[in-house]
Amino acid sequence: MRCACGQKNPPEARYCLACGQLLGAKLPRETRFVSVVFFDLANSTEAFRQGLSPAYRRLREALEEAAGRARARGGFVHRFLGDGVLVFFGAPRSQGLEPWRALAAAWDMVRHSPFPARAGVASGEALWGPLGSGYAGEPTLLGPPVNLAERLSKLAAPGEVLTEATTLRLAPGAEGALLGSREVKGMGQVPVYRLVRLALDLPPHRRPLLQTLEARLLTERRLVVHGPAGSGKSFLLEVFRERRARGLPFPTVRLQRMGPEMPLRATLYRAVTEAFGAPEALLRNLPGDLAEALAYSLGLAPRPPWEKRALDEAILAAWREALMGLKTPLLLLLQDLHYPDRTLERFLERMPENLLVLAESRRPLFPARLGLEGLEAPPLLALQPALDALPVPERTALLAMGVLGEVPPEVVEAIAGPFSRERLVAEELLVHGRVPPPLAEAARRLVPEEERTQWHRLAARLLAAQGRLEEAAHHLAEAGEAREAAHLLRVQAQALWREGHPDRALPLYQKAEGLAPPGWRASLAAEAQDALASLGRAEEAASGPRREDAALARYRELRARPEAGALLALLPALKPYPLEQAEARLLLAGLLWRAFRPQEALAVLAEPPHPGLPPDPVLEHRSLKAGLLMDLGRHAEAEPLLEGPLPEGLEARARFGAARLRLLLETGRLAQALEEGEGLYAKTPHPWMAAALLGAWTLKDRFPEALFREALAHPDGRGLALLALAHRRWRRGEDPVPLFKEVLKEARRLPNPYLHHLALSSLALYLWPKAPRKVQALSQHLLYHTHKTGFLVHLEVARLLRAQLLLETGERVDHLLGFAPSLPLTRAWKAALQGQEAAEDLEGYGILGRWVRRLWRRGAAWTRARRWS
CATH class of the missing domain: 1.25.40 (Serine Threonine Protein Phosphatase 5, Tetratricopeptide repeat)
Structure with missing residues (x-):
């Protein structure tokens, strides 16, 4: 395919081998960082004194000579303008070092011109795309650098190259003499510099790398300069090639643009021609098959009729044989080796002994590495070469991901068409599935605003169709459609609120308020306030949806x-x-x-x-759930719920503290219950907490009157206080039955299952030695009722009490003891009834443990004497 610059390219080439322009693709419109050279022949009208035809011929030759020197530096010759040439560096494709190459081209063009000539060089962002005749396919560049380069050219004297501060700053090694500020039409005062010296040099902080690079290359033979896109790898290798490689005692072969789109045979042919002159020199002394394979790889012969694998192996063997036959070592300089051809990769895995390799890659390909970090130029200038080296689908996809951020793959494919994500990952242009921030910034600057807007609208439409309204709203806002974005955010906020997530709806309401027209903001604020009210963090709005x-x-x-x-x-x-x-x-x-x-x-x-x-309802939920778990004998599950810091709310702290004390008492940790209970009560002087602490002190054989009086003030606490008083009377030898009956009345009035079962169990234990027949009726009632309602702990007590009574009458109790006790108290009681030694000493249950041990003594000797079966 022939390029617009005149270069004939192989059919598989995607970019022109001469100027780098994209071949056979629709002309894009995008913002680019460019360096522009405006070359002008001074006093060219004097040539016409010799006649029109001779003058035309001489001027054409001079301008073509200048254009050729610009192309040699990688410039794109845009057009001839009378007696001048307009050259772009960085458009339509960037090769890196644009400011330096533009200055070098202008310097060459002026110094070698047969006529007095001058040039202006300017750098900056410009719009690249079709305009006017460009609709037919001719590219056009619009922007300040183009205008400034022309103005500088007009200000220059014959033999001068004038430039400005940006170009000099971005071209290390170039020096300019400040001529002062000049008035430039449409731009005001611009500092102007005359180029006085041009050399390719590194910034001071990078200069020590040259010595390191050369020393490591000579000792390790394979070295890769690696780092992210735009970190200055190409610049370092270019300086090495210009200033150091020439001093090495062996020739250098440079292979550029090593991506799969650039045909390897064309790259090899150019490299071999530069290094050895006639490529046929490498074919000498090779066996017939290897010579045929090598000739094919250089593009000198048609493809041999061999199977692909056999051909690849023959090419590898031919190159190894040819290079080993060289009389001197050879340095192979591989640039842009980010996604190498597989054949080349295999060749590098087993290189000939007389070959040295210096590669540039974003990946650490070899064990010997020299890493670079950071950007050495503005993001757009630094990263254009990486973007331009990609095939069109992958480049467009990367730009879309940089502009849009994280979007579903189908959104990217809708913009770029099918593309290889694996390629972008392999070249480390996608890291963890994302475009690195510098590349994303470059993408946002590269893509014009109108196209970014279209992409955002497309993303919004596709995301909204998937129900991802918040993301769709973000892209609508980026596209400048604030009203539509606010509407989507409100719809999504309302949906989240309906699903029980007003906390997630609140930031959406805030975003919507920032985007919505003034007439919407009052209703949005009311909805946001009601969302907060639904979380207990604000008062209800006067005219919000909660009221309706x-x-x-x-x-x-x-x-x-x-x-x-x-x-x-x-x-x-x-x-x-x-x-x-x-x-x-x-x-x-x-x-x-x-x-x-x-x-x-x-x-x-x-x-x-x-x-x-807020903390209070959460704590009450934990307390109540823990109490229910204890009712069902699941104390191990209840304990984690009763741990952790406490909020300030008095009622919630009291409920939590009472449940915590109950857990400690029922699991035989009386001493801990008293210590924690006193601490909690000191911070939470509440009747319910007083009732719980009173129960603990009663088991310790003490009865604090102050706690008793305070507990009477709580509806449930009154029953527990009376129960504690009944236990005190029992301990003193007084009749507690009337109090037990009063407690049962209180338990039925509320009702309170916990108090009901405690009162019945306590009454049965008290009556056991005195009225066995009443206790049998009580135990039968307890057994039936707790089994029916599921209160497991009290069911265990009922089973054990019933079993104790039946054992004393000589009956078998296998059916009553076939359960796994949930507490140390019931576990010890069951062991005693089975004639076994209890593992628990029950000291942690206070007087309750002592009462149970005394009751066991009546039947313990009999149960041990009886053989259990």
Whole structure:
């Protein structure tokens, strides 16, 4: 395919081998960082005194000579303008070092011109794309660098190259003499420099790398200069080639543009021609098959009729044989080796002994490495070469991902078409699935605003179709469609709120308020306030959606007059309101528990409260759930719920502290219960906490009157206080039965299953030595009732009490003792009834442990004497 510059390229080439322009593709429109050379022949009109034809011929030769020197430096000759030449570096394709190469080209063009000549060089961002005749396919560059280069050219004297500060700063090794500021039409005062010296040099902080590079290359033979795109790898190798490689005692072969789109045979042919003159010199002394394979790899012969694998092996063998036949070592300089041809990779794995390799790659290909980091130029200038070296689909995909950020693959494919993500990953242009920030910044600058807007609109449409409204709104906002973005954010916020996530809806409301037109903002603010109110973090809005919700109105009615069935049916409708739903669950679980339905109550609390709620309802949920688990004998599951820091709320702390004390008492940790209980009560002087602590002190054979009086003030605490007083009377030898009966009345009035079972168990234990027949009736009632309602701990006590009574009458009790006790107390009691030594000493149960041990003595000797079967 022939390029617009005149170069004939192999059919498989994607880019022109001479100028680097993309071949056979639609002309893109994009912002690029360019260096522009405007070359001008001074006083060219004097040539016409010799006649038009001779003048035309001489001027054409001079301009073609200048254009050839520009192309030799990698410039794109845009057009001839009368007696001048306009050359672009960095458009349509960047090769790196644009400012330096532009200065070098201008220097060559002026110094070797047969006519007095001058040039202006300017660098900066410009728009590349079709304009005017460009609609037919001719590229055009518009922007300040083009205009400034022309103005500088007009200001220059014959033989001068004038430039500006940006170009000099980005071309290390170039020196300019400041001529002062000049008025440039349309640009104001611009500092102007005359180019006085030109050399390829590294910045001071990179100069020591040259010595390191040369020393390591000579000792290790294979060295890769690696680092991210734009880190200065190409510049370092270029300086090495210009200033150091010439001093090495062997020739250098440079292979450029090593991507799979650039035909390897064309690259090899050019490299061999530069190093050895006629490529046929390498074919001498090779066997016939190897000579044929080598000739094919250089493009000198047609493809041999061999199977592909055999041909690849023959090419590798031919190159190894040819290079080993050289009389001197050879340095192979491989540039842009980011995605190498597999045949070349295999060749590098087993190189001939007389070959040295210096490679440039974004990957650490060899064990011997020299790493670079950071950007050595502005992002667009530094990263254009990496982007331009990619095939069109991969380049477009990378630009799209840089502009759009993280989007689904189908969005990228809708913009770029099918592309190889593996290629981008292999070249380390995608890291962990993302475009690195410098590349993303370059992409945003490279793609014009209009195209970025189109991409964002396309992404928004595709994401909205997938239901990803928040992401779609982001892209709409980036596209400048703020109203539509605010609408999507509001819709997504409302959806999240309905699903029970008002906390996730709040930032969306805030974003929507920032984008919405003024008329929407009041309603958005009211919705946001109501979302906060649903988490208990704000008052309800005066005109928000909560005021109009029938479910909330119904909940307020039920809170005044609770009904378990109605609350259970209402729970799904309260999902958008986590605070009210949590309160409703607590209310319903309490109702079910008081109805002797602990398993159903626990099921209501299976779903944890919303993590964004205030601490109090969360703590109450944990306390109530822990109490239900203890009712069901699952103390190991309850304990983690009763650990951790406490909030400031008095009621929640009291409930938590009472549940914590109950856990410690039921698991035989009386001393710990008293220590923690006193600490909690000091911080939380609450009647319910007083009742729990009073029960602990009663087991320690003490009865603090102050705690008793305070506990009487709590509805449930009153029953526990009376129970503690009954135990005190029992301990003093007084009749506690009237008090036990009073406690049972209190338990039925509330009702309170925990208090009910404790009072019945205590009454049965008290009556056991005195009225066995009453105890049998009580134990039978306890056994039936606890089995029916599922209160496991009290069921265990009922089983053991019933078994003790039956053993004393000589009956078998296998059916009653076939269970695994959940507590040390019941475990020790069962062991005693089975004639075994109890592992627990029950000291941690205080007087309760002592009472149980005394009761066992009546039947313990008999059960040990009786053979258990």
